[in-house]
Amino acid sequence: MTAISVSNLSKRYGKTTALDQVSLELQRGEMVALIGASGSGKSTLIRHIAGLEMGDGTAGKVTVLGNISQDGGRPNRSNKRGAVSVIFQQFNLVTRLSVLTNVLIGNLGRVPRWRGTIGVFNKAEKEKAQAALARVGIPQVAAQRSSTLSGGQQQRAAIARTLVQQAEILIADEPISALDPSSARRVMDVLADINNQDNITVLVSLHQVEYARRYCKRTIAMRDGRIVYDGPSTALSNAFLAELYGDASEELVLPEAPAEPMPAVPLGQPARQPALMHA
Structure with a gap:
């Protein structure tokens, strides 16, 4: 294909x-x-x-x-x-939010709009986001603010968001x-x-x-x-x-x-x- x-x-x-x-x-x-x-x-x-x-x-x-x-x-x-997902040189994470929340944003478009607007995600979605962070090698930073990550970690978090986006x-x-x-x-x-x-x-x-x-x-x-x-x-x-x-x-x-x-x-x-x- x-x-x-x-x-x-x-x-x-x-x-x-x-x-x-x-x-x-x-x-x-x-x-x-x-x-x-x-x-x-x-x-x-x-x-x-x-x-x-x-x-x-x-x-x-x-x-x-x-x-x-x-x-x-x-x-x-x-x-x-x-x-289609796009990642950029600038990482495009919301720096004031936690890494896990940034990865969960990959669910937008597949969850009801009201949940996406106020950032409400269920247990299964959070587990999937945590698994995506493990997949890219940074599960330990899930609770940190994105602004605290190194550039390489931020880029890997952006890739984890892509995995959640499917x-x-x-x-x-x-x-x-x-x-x-x-x-x-x-x-x-x-x-x-x-x-x-x-x-x-x-x-x-x-x-x-x-x-x-x-x-x-x-x-x-x-x-x-x-x-x-x-x-x-x-x-x-x-x-x-x-x-x-x-x-x-x-x-x-x-x-x-x-x-x-x-x-x-x-x-x-x-x-x-x-x-x-x-x-």
């Missing part, structure tokens, strides 16, 4: 083209990295797939779990609510860019685990290319609003990445990265479309 399908998606902000005829497909159960320099169009693409952005300047079609979520700039409200697709927009290497690995381990164990489709935007190589079988690379590579992460040579990122490549490509196992498609040429891999 195709989880995400994007067809000829374009986005303009005035005279600036953010996306230029982008097309891609993700199959259910894939974990795919999205890479590219700042301004390449990654976040704009993610926001369109998640249904967070459309309107003027938009052309093309986005289909999620078989339902058209937008056609041109027009939204389609028929999608299953809560099927999302079928998890989109992560640079979830580890503000974290130290140890915390980043923990977050990526959690994403890989829920992808493998729960068959949740994961699309993760990354600046740190080495994490794409380590955790994702497939990588999509963007430049100037276009897809310039779509294929195996093992084919991401250091030479290709240096061209993709320019002067920033020395900071983004770790020295222990494998040495050019096979050539990637040169920038500017049509992206390869390999057979999509299933988890």
Whole structure:
């Protein structure tokens, strides 16, 4: 089953083209990295797939779990609510609330509105939220205010909220860019685990290319609003990445990265479309 399908998606902000005829497909159960320099169009693409952005300047079609979520700039409200969850670099937790309450917010949309409004959750829902925190490795912080957590713990709490939400697709927009290497690995381990164990489709935007190589079988690379590579992460040579990122490549490509196992498609040429891999 195709989880995400994007067809000829374009986005303009005035005279600036953010996306230029982008097309891609993700199959259910894939974990795919999205890479590219700042301004390449990654976040704009993610926001369109998640249904967070459309309107003027938009052309093309986005289909999620078989339902058209937008056609041109027009939204389609028929999608299953809560099927797609998005986590951001900024964590988006309510810092004055407890960690457990933040995770319980994942139930909104499935509980009666009055309960969600005043924050009333039953025993089974609380047990499920506690189990989600255990799943991401931080059960001991449930009663703490979210503001007391480290950045890595806050990101894992956001992922626990996704588990409670029962999302079928998890989109992560640079979830580890503000974290130290140890915390980043923990977050990526959690994403890989829920992808493998729960068959949740994961699309993760990354600046740190080495994490794409380590955790994702497939990588999509963007430049100037276009897809310039779509294929195996093992084919991401250091030479290709240096061209993709320019002067920033020395900071983004770790020295222990494998040495050019096979050539990637040169920038500017049509992206390869390999057979999509299933988890």
